[in-house]
Every structure is written in structure tokens, then in C-alpha cells.
Amino acid sequence: MSPALTTSEDAPRVEATDGAPAVRLSHVHKSFGRPGAATAVLDDISLDVAPGEFVTLLGASGCGKSTLLNLVAGLDKPTAGTIEVPGARPALMFQEHALFPWLTAGKNIELALRLAGVPRAERRAEAERLLELVRLGGAFGKRVHELSGGMRQRVALARSLAQGSNVLLMDEPFAALDAITRDVLHDEITRIWAERKLAVLFVTHNVREAVRLAQRVVLLSSRPGRVAREWRIDLPQPRRIESAGVADLSIEITEELRGEIRRHGQH
Ligand SMILES: Nc1ncnc2c1ncn2[C@@H]1O[C@H](COP(=O)(O)OP(=O)(O)O)[C@@H](O)[C@H]1O
Numbered sequence: 001m002s003p004a005l006t007t008s009e010d011a012p013r014v015e016a017t018d019g020a021p022a023v024r025l026s027h028v029h030k031s032f033g034r035p036g037a038a039t040a041v042l043d044d045i046s047l048d049v050a051p052g053e054f055v056t057l058l059g060a061s062g063c064g065k066s067t068l069l070n071l072v073a074g075l076d077k078p079t080a081g082t083i084e085v086p087g088a089r090p091a092l093m094f095q096e097h098a099l100f101p102w103l104t105a106g107k108n109i110e111l112a113l114r115l116a117g118v119p120r121a122e123r124r125a126e127a128e129r130l131l132e133l134v135r136l137g138g139a140f141g142k143r144v145h146e147l148s149g150g151m152r153q154r155v156a157l158a159r160s161l162a163q164g165s166n167v168l169l170m171d172e173p174f175a176a177l178d179a180i181t182r183d184v185l186h187d188e189i190t191r192i193w194a195e196r197k198l199a200v201l202f203v204t205h206n207v208r209e210a211v212r213l214a215q216r217v218v219l220l221s222s223r224p225g226r227v228a229r230e231w232r233i234d235l236p237q238p239r240r241i242e243s244a245g246v247a248d249l250s251i252e253i254t255e256e257l258r259g260e261i262r263r264h265g266q267h
């Protein structure tokens with residue numbers, strides 16, 4: 001095993017100074033369908049994300065990643081178990097930007113600020129600041145159709161940050177982007193995560209992306225989704241996705257992921 005990689009058995013748990021996690025899932029189960037004919041999607045998931053920690057949740061398609069993230073976002077309720085998010089309601093960002101096309105980039109962000117209770121007089125300046133943060137200063141008046149895919153995801157990120165939460169949930173947010181744009185956005189999210197001290201729970205089926213970004217990679221099994229294994233990633237940030245360190249760990253994690261997929265007869 002490479003030195004930058006430790007498994008959950010030998011890695012110390014990341015704890016907040018006051019001990020309270022930003023997100024805590026305890027024995028979470030989720031089934032869909034009628035009682036008696038229900039399908040278990042998530043089975044006994046227990047997972048903490050510490051304040052300021054970057055965790056990627058990795059698994060094959062259909063293993064329940066989005067289901068889990070929606071539960072943490074409060075969009076759905078677990079069938080059993082508990083989910084605690086002590087701070088403000090977490091922000092959720094998707095693969096599709098979900099911006100309102102009839103509003104400008106700036107107005108999309110101002111709307112989120114309004115919903116977060118930011119006074120009207122402060123919204124314009126704060127929206128400008130958030131656009132600067134995602135390196136889109138000057139794009140305030142641009143409409144969604146005038147922006148590239150990468151720029152739209154930057155606006156979507158700024159809008160998520162406008163919600164003022166210290167927990168950011170990201171559901172394959174860069175999966176539809178070309179590799180170069182994705183690479184640049186990896187640098188941006190790493191920078192913003194560190195600057196804003198966010199707790200990030202980032203879902204992906206891309207092993208290299210998971211290793212590039214995270215302090216901890218959590219692998220979910222399929223049918224039902226369970227925590228199969230986790231790795232602490234101690235490579236220094238910012239990392240490069242093509243670096244030998246990221247590649248070596250990715251090979252090791254891919255082997256496990258393949259094992260999971262084989263065990264459950266998918267693909
Ligand atoms: N609202 C729902 N009703 C019924 N089944 C669902 C619902 N949402 C998700 N599922 C099922 O749960 C499983 C996991 O889905 P999902 O969480 O979207 O996976 P992932 O994001 O890992 O690709 C899939 O088999 C999917 O069909």
C-alpha cells in the first residue's frame with residue numbers, strides 16, 4: 001500500500017475541535033416502494049463529515065449516491081436511522097446547473113441571497129463578491145445561454161455559496177464538462193473549500209476525481225449501498241489529476257470498486 005493511503009482501520013478519525021460533526025449519518029436505511037415490495041437502496045450507512053473536511057463518496061451508477069445526498073439535503077427522509085446537520089441547511093449542487101434561464105448570472109445569485117435572508121441593500125455587492133470568488137467577475141449581467149458549461153457551473157457554485165451554509169453537497173457537478181474544464185474547476189473547488197472552510201460531501205463515479213479532491217474517499221457498495229471501505233488521502237493540495245500519486249491511489253481504489261461491481265453482477 002502506498003504511504004499516502006491509509007485505510008479506515010489505521011487512520012485517525014477527523015474530529016472537529018468541539019467534537020461535533022458537520023454532517024452525521026447514523027444507521028441510515030432507505031427503501032423505495034410499498035412496504036412488503038420495497039427495494040433497499042441504502043443499508044445501514046453511518047458516516048460523519050467533520051467541519052472543513054472534504055469527503056468524496058464514490059460508487060458505481062445506481063448504488064444510491066444521489067439518494068444519500070438528497071437525504072442529507074433534507075429533500076427526502078430515511079426509512080430508518082438518523083441524519084444530523086447541525087448548521088444551516090446544506091447547499092446542494094447538481095450536474096445540471098439548475099439556474100433560472102430568464103435571470104442573469106447575478107440575479108440568480110441575488111435570488112439565493114434573498115432566500116438566505118440577506119438584506120436587499122447588501123445583495124448586489126455580495127453577488128459581485130461571489131462571482132469574483134468563482135473568477136467570473138464581470139459576468140453579473142450575463143444570461144445563462146451566454147455562458148459556457150464551465151461558466152454555468154461556476155455560477156451554480158456561487159449560488160450554492162450564497163446560501164451561507166458551511167456544508168456543501170455536490171452531486172457529480174463536473175461530470176458533463178470536458179476534461180480540461182473539469183480540471184480547472186477541480187482547482188477552483190479545492191481553493192474555495194480551503195478559503196471558506198467548508199465541509200464538502202462530493203459524489204462521483206470517477207475514481208481519479210475522487211482522489212484528486214478528497215481528504216477521505218468513501219466507497220459505497222451496490223445493491224444495497226453500504227460503506228464498503230474508506231481511504232484517507234494524505235497527498236498535499238492542490239493536486240494534479242495526472243500526477244503519479246493520484247494515479248497510484250486510483251489504481252488501488254479502482255480494484256476495490258471493480259470488486260464491488262463484480263460482486264453485484266453489474267455491467
Ligand atoms: N424516488 C425513487 N423511487 C424509486 N426508486 C428510486 C428513487 N430514487 C432512486 N431510486 C433507485 O435507487 C437506486 C439508486 O439511485 P441513485 O441514488 O440515483 O444512484 P446513483 O446516484 O448512485 O447513480 C436506483 O436503483 C434507482 O432506480
Ligand SMILES: [Mg+2]
Binds near residue numbers: 066
Ligand atoms: Mg446520481
